[in-house]
Amino acid sequence: MNTQKNILAKTTWQLQEAKAMLSEVVKASVLKPQTITVRGKETAVILSIEKYKNLSGSKQSLYEFIQTSPLRDLEIELPPRLPEKMRAVNL
Numbered sequence: 001m002n003t004q005k006n007i008l009a010k011t012t013w014q015l016q017e018a019k020a021m022l023s024e025v026v027k028a029s030v031l032k033p034q035t036i037t038v039r040g041k042e043t044a045v046i047l048s049i050e051k052y053k054n055l056s057g058s059k060q061s062l063y064e065f066i067q068t069s070p071l072r073d074l075e076i077e078l079p080p081r082l083p084e085k086m087r088a089v090n091l
Contacts, residue, residue: 011035015043 010028012035018025025034029046036044047055066072 012037012042014038018046 011032013021013025015036015038018034018036025036025046028034030048033048033051034046035042036046060068
């Protein structure tokens with residue numbers, strides 16, 4: 001049990017160690033992101049799916065984003081448009 005607590009408290013793993021204990025690394029990632037090092041250099045991070053989805057952002061369309069915006073009903077006054085000359089177009 002004490003070993004399990006030590007594993008869950010750990011947040012940095014050498015690659016060889018992470019490969020050997022992958023299921024423990026994944027379980028620990030639910031509590032905190034787990035950093036993987038290669039030759040002492042931080043190389044990768046294992047995140048919980050919830051954290052990943054939160055960081056990767058929303059996949060909603062621009063229309064959905066505008067519809068759910070708290071500024072949706074904001075009235076904006078635009079300056080009047082200047083009259084423009086019509087161009088002749090050959091069809």
